[in-house]
Amino acid sequence: MRLYAQLAAMVALGLFDGIGIYMLAPMLGLLGLLGDGAGGTGSLPFAGEALAMLRELPANLALPVLLAAYVLIVTLQSLLQRAQSIRGTRLQQGFIRHLRLSLYASLMRSDWIFFLRRRRSDFHHLLTSELARVSQATYLFLQLASSVAFTVIQIGIAFWLSAKLTAVVLASGAAIAIFMRRKIRRAKEVGNRTSELSQQYYAGLTDHFNGIKDIKSNRLEDSYLDWFRGLTGRMEANFIAFARLQATTSSLYKISSAALIALFVYLAVETLHVGAGELLLIVVLFARLWPRFAQIQSNAEQIGSAIPAFRSLRELERECAVARESGAGDAGVRAEGLDVKTGIECRHVYFKYDGDASADYALRDVCLRIPSGKMTAIVGKSGAGKSTLVDLLMGLLEPERGSVLIDGLPVTGERRLALRHAVSYVAQEPFLFHESIRDNLLAVRPEASETELWEALRFSASEDFVRRLPEGLDTVVGDRGVRLSGGERQRLVLARAILRKPSILVLDEATSALDTENEARIQEAIDRLKGKMTIVVIAHRLSTIRGSGSSRRHGAGRGDRSGRRPSGRAGRTFRRRRRRMAGRRQINATARAGPLAVNYGRDSHASERYIR
Numbered sequence: 001m002r003l004y005a006q007l008a009a010m011v012a013l014g015l016f017d018g019i020g021i022y023m024l025a026p027m028l029g030l031l032g033l034l035g036d037g038a039g040g041t042g043s044l045p046f047a048g049e050a051l052a053m054l055r056e057l058p059a060n061l062a063l064p065v066l067l068a069a070y071v072l073i074v075t076l077q078s079l080l081q082r083a084q085s086i087r088g089t090r091l092q093q094g095f096i097r098h099l100r101l102s103l104y105a106s107l108m109r110s111d112w113i114f115f116l117r118r119r120r121s122d123f124h125h126l127l128t129s130e131l132a133r134v135s136q137a138t139y140l141f142l143q144l145a146s147s148v149a150f151t152v153i154q155i156g157i158a159f160w161l162s163a164k165l166t167a168v169v170l171a172s173g174a175a176i177a178i179f180m181r182r183k184i185r186r187a188k189e190v191g192n193r194t195s196e197l198s199q200q201y202y203a204g205l206t207d208h209f210n211g212i213k214d215i216k217s218n219r220l221e222d223s224y225l226d227w228f229r230g231l232t233g234r235m236e237a238n239f240i241a242f243a244r245l246q247a248t249t250s251s252l253y254k255i256s257s258a259a260l261i262a263l264f265v266y267l268a269v270e271t272l273h274v275g276a277g278e279l280l281l282i283v284v285l286f287a288r289l290w291p292r293f294a295q296i297q298s299n300a301e302q303i304g305s306a307i308p309a310f311r312s313l314r315e316l317e318r319e320c321a322v323a324r325e326s327g328a329g330d331a332g333v334r335a336e337g338l339d340v341k342t343g344i345e346c347r348h349v350y351f352k353y354d355g356d357a358s359a360d361y362a363l364r365d366v367c368l369r370i371p372s373g374k375m376t377a378i379v380g381k382s383g384a385g386k387s388t389l390v391d392l393l394m395g396l397l398e399p400e401r402g403s404v405l406i407d408g409l410p411v412t413g414e415r416r417l418a419l420r421h422a423v424s425y426v427a428q429e430p431f432l433f434h435e436s437i438r439d440n441l442l443a444v445r446p447e448a449s450e451t452e453l454w455e456a457l458r459f460s461a462s463e464d465f466v467r468r469l470p471e472g473l474d475t476v477v478g479d480r481g482v483r484l485s486g487g488e489r490q491r492l493v494l495a496r497a498i499l500r501k502p503s504i505l506v507l508d509e510a511t512s513a514l515d516t517e518n519e520a521r522i523q524e525a526i527d528r529l530k531g532k533m534t535i536v537v538i539a540h541r542l543s544t545i546r547g548s549g550s551s552r553r554h555g556a557g558r559g560d561r562s563g564r565r566p567s568g569r570a571g572r573t574f575r576r577r578r579r580r581m582a583g584r585r586q587i588n589a590t591a592r593a594g595p596l597a598v599n600y601g602r603d604s605h606a607s608e609r610y611i612r
């Protein structure tokens with residue numbers, strides 16, 4: 001509706017402008033510059049009548065009345081123009097915000113695998129640079145619509161004044177427009193290149209600043225500078241190519257305009273014998289119209305160059321729609337956290353990252369059970385698939401075959417979201433927002449009280465160091481928490497995870513950056529959580545898990561709690577199992593408090609063993 005109102009305003013503006021110009025005729029007639037006869041105002045519709053009416057007024061009033069009418073028309077036109085320009089900006093910004101929102105929401109609702117397959121910098125690029133190009137193009141589109149409406153009205157007026165002359169001008173205009181279509185195609189090519197180059201620019205910058213420590217410590221600055229110099233050179237050349245294209249079309253329009261006016265005057269005077277009033281108005285109209293043609297062309301070129309950016313945005317939105325998580329953002333679906341009563345189970349789960357048939361499985365035929373309210377550790381060497389397994393357990397990934405069950409029910413659709421609502425995850429590389437410690441903690445539970453914040457900090461052995469900071473809870477942690485040590489970051493992220501009071505706590509090598517003392521404190525705290533929540537711990541080595549020396553250690557290829565190899569019957573079983581597992585990639589999951597151990601190898605049949 002707003003767009004239609006805007007178009008109606010554009011038409012009105014064109015009419016006002018035409019009337020303004022048309023008023024020149026009686027004005028000139030009144031001043032005696034145009035005759036009354038067929039060659040003067042007499043040849044113009046209404047102009048002769050208007051002049052006759054003005055002449056009936058007292059002599060000293062005619063000119064002021066005419067001038068006042070002129071000022072009124074121009075004032076109305078300006079007021080309309082003002083309203084139209086504000087409405088135009090509203091329309092443009094409304095459209096851009098809608099695009100921004102729908103793209104961001106689509107990204108947020110896409111599944112995890114979608115993010116694993118895409119480069120993050122592409123999202124930044126699309127949501128900033130490409131969106132800015134689309135925003136500019138939207139503004140130009142409105143301007144173009146306004147120019148077209150204006151032009152059509154003025155051509156209508158010109159037709160009314162002199163159909164023959166207008167037909168000549170329009171035919172020339174059409175010929176030029178056909179010729180100029182090539183320029184619009186060329187503008188699209190330049191636009192494609194702009195998209196590619198700015199995508200490379202964003203991706204490069206993101207990578208380089210993420211890896212700035214490596215660059216600085218390995219003295220790689222010069223090679224990155226060379227890359228930057230090369231890319232910015234190409235961007236500059238591309239920009240100049242576009243400016244050249246625009247300058248060429250603009251000068252072509254100007255030259256053709258001069259040639260046309262010359263032809264036009266010649267035809268009017270020598271062949272068509274047009275009257276002076278008519279000729280004057282048509283020349284004024286076209287002198288004003290021609291720049292509009294040029295502007296339409298220039299706008300069309302710029303819009304053409306932004307079309308690739310618009311296409312990329314639509315394409316991303318389409319991809320997000322395909323990757324949309326079921327239940328995510330649906331009206332009425334309110335994900336409440338699941339309460340795990342008996343446990344989480346994997347039944348013959350297969351998973352691979354690449355959809356390709358020849359791609360290797362990251363997990364093959366995995367069966368395991370994680371009892372609720374206890375702590376389960378998943379142990380295996382690097383690349384064994386621990387993180388993948390945990391992502392499946394958290395409902396971030398879906399198995400290609402097999403199923404993940406909570407309390408015996410498969411995790412699909414809404415239950416997947418509910419499961420994630422119940423999980424607190426502490427990643428291998430802890431992430432903190434560039435905000436205060438308080439804000440970082442409140443991000444997961446805005447209603448948490450000061451006491452709860454300190455409790456969580458105490459739990460994660462962070463209380464002492466936070467109290468020592470000059471601004472305490474209000475200390476800003478820096479970009480990704482750069483102002484804190486790795487261990488401090490890990491402890492804060494752990495505090496944040498606990499603050500959510502999850503029913504499942506997943507710790508992915510969460511104590512790897514801690515010294516022995518702090519690790520022991522955290523493990524004591526985790527011990528206290530047992531029975532209150534289900535805890536899943538990922539570790540490279542069994543030794544990472546507290547009490548591996550003092551508690552039971554399970555899994556093929558390992559000795560008993562004293563570190564000695566078992567002898568007798570147990571020893572034979574132990575050696576047999578070790579031989580069977582030799583050469584296989586394996587994961588051992590040990591339940592400290594429970595009797596569960598899981599062993600499986602990439603090429604073996606999954607086996608689930610209960611020890612004791």
Ligand SMILES: Nc1ncnc2c1ncn2[C@@H]1O[C@H](COP(=O)(O)OP(=O)(O)OP(=O)(O)O)[C@@H](O)[C@H]1O
Pocket residue numbers: 116353354362380381382383384385386387388389540
């Ligand atoms: N995003 C991904 N795309 C493709 N393959 C992946 C991806 N992430 C992991 N993989 C592959 O899946 C396998 C298991 O990886 P995963 O990260 O689960 O192992 P991990 O046991 O957690 O390793 P680490 O202890 O080193 O973190 C590896 O072979 C890895 O190369």
